[in-house]
Amino acid sequence: MRARSGRQRRALRPGTRRPGGRTARTRAAVRDAVLAGLTEHGYPGLTVEYVAEHSGVHKTTLYRRWKDVEGLVADALDLAGEDSWTPPDTGSLEGDLRALAHEVVASFTDPAVAASGSAMIAAGFQSERAAEALRAYYAERFTRCEALVERAAERGELAAPLDAGALVRSVSAPLFFRLFITREPVDLTLADQAVAATLAAARAGVFAGGDTVGATPDAGS
Amino acid sequence: MRARSGRQRRALRPGTRRPGGRTARTRAAVRDAVLAGLTEHGYPGLTVEYVAEHSGVHKTTLYRRWKDVEGLVADALDLAGEDSWTPPDTGSLEGDLRALAHEVVASFTDPAVAASGSAMIAAGFQSERAAEALRAYYAERFTRCEALVERAAERGELAAPLDAGALVRSVSAPLFFRLFITREPVDLTLADQAVAATLAAARAGVFAGGDTVGATPDAGS
Numbered sequence: 001m002r003a004r005s006g007r008q009r010r011a012l013r014p015g016t017r018r019p020g021g022r023t024a025r026t027r028a029a030v031r032d033a034v035l036a037g038l039t040e041h042g043y044p045g046l047t048v049e050y051v052a053e054h055s056g057v058h059k060t061t062l063y064r065r066w067k068d069v070e071g072l073v074a075d076a077l078d079l080a081g082e083d084s085w086t087p088p089d090t091g092s093l094e095g096d097l098r099a100l101a102h103e104v105v106a107s108f109t110d111p112a113v114a115a116s117g118s119a120m121i122a123a124g125f126q127s128e129r130a131a132e133a134l135r136a137y138y139a140e141r142f143t144r145c146e147a148l149v150e151r152a153a154e155r156g157e158l159a160a161p162l163d164a165g166a167l168v169r170s171v172s173a174p175l176f177f178r179l180f181i182t183r184e185p186v187d188l189t190l191a192d193q194a195v196a197a198t199l200a201a202a203r204a205g206v207f208a209g210g211d212t213v214g215a216t217p218d219a220g221s
Numbered sequence: 222m223r224a225r226s227g228r229q230r231r232a233l234r235p236g237t238r239r240p241g242g243r244t245a246r247t248r249a250a251v252r253d254a255v256l257a258g259l260t261e262h263g264y265p266g267l268t269v270e271y272v273a274e275h276s277g278v279h280k281t282t283l284y285r286r287w288k289d290v291e292g293l294v295a296d297a298l299d300l301a302g303e304d305s306w307t308p309p310d311t312g313s314l315e316g317d318l319r320a321l322a323h324e325v326v327a328s329f330t331d332p333a334v335a336a337s338g339s340a341m342i343a344a345g346f347q348s349e350r351a352a353e354a355l356r357a358y359y360a361e362r363f364t365r366c367e368a369l370v371e372r373a374a375e376r377g378e379l380a381a382p383l384d385a386g387a388l389v390r391s392v393s394a395p396l397f398f399r400l401f402i403t404r405e406p407v408d409l410t411l412a413d414q415a416v417a418a419t420l421a422a423a424r425a426g427v428f429a430g431g432d433t434v435g436a437t438p439d440a441g442s
Contacts, residue, residue, distance in 0.1 A: 203421075
């Protein structure tokens, strides 16, 4: 959810000229204004006028290209998902999962990052398009994370085939649950407990039987 | 989050006469109107006027007793926490946790219950008082759930002392994470996976060392 620099991974959308070009800069400025507005007023208080004023992009352009507030929020999330973030690669599954969990705690205990991330999650309750954009954002995020499960399987730390998606989500779930549902504090001790629980479950074969990592294709298929 | 009948567990608040009395009925009618309003319009669209119209309670009374929309939402959550719900008691830890996880899936795949529950969680993003009421609601809920961990420890299924709170939260976390953060579907298979992961973690000692269940007081203390 943090604004990141770096190359864009996904195909560019219509209207985007090239990474770093004028249109990409416009899109990033609009995204920054959307995040600022969500942080300041929340989804219900966000207006196209606010985004125009804070991005320096004319209201007419915003309406033509993003249509409405829902479109602006959804595109800000799409853009957040187009960064060059890759999951940690520390050499062990435990190290990778711990780095991942610590990153969640660091993000959501940094007030500046937490506010826009939290506002995006809140938007998902009020707009079906924002919910759809969140779904796509996290699906992409966790697909990238499956790489660390693949590496663990290659090192022989885990027996394949594995439901890698469930394994990596299992590390984040207890943290997000406390942050946004039970409204309890999170810290690195809790992050480490989430990692230990996930590793114990993985070793006990709880995430076995998925078909995303290490599955052998059927003969003839 | 579901409206439940039954005796009230906690001390009555000022203004409440007796369970089942006129004041209690007023409070329940107001709570029902708040849930209906949250479901229909979300927190940003909820007004004292709506609650007055749908509860049949005069606006003046609402302002005097609940002050504002935040007060109404917080009290609806307080009231939800005052039900007679007790955690499952199936005779085994696995059975109890599974019943618990299935209850979460059943609640949030029942559109009527899901809408008001989801609206309450959403209100936590927009109102600090709603967030505080959610925190109290879930703290009370999970405190009740610790009974099933205590019983498991008494049966020798788990070694005490245990962080019972973390153990029971671990079952719900992957479900709520998908429902409200990653916006993915949940089902009984996922519920059973959350139970299996929690049991594996508990057996591996991940939740050991808490001081809530089975801890022996220090000699002399």
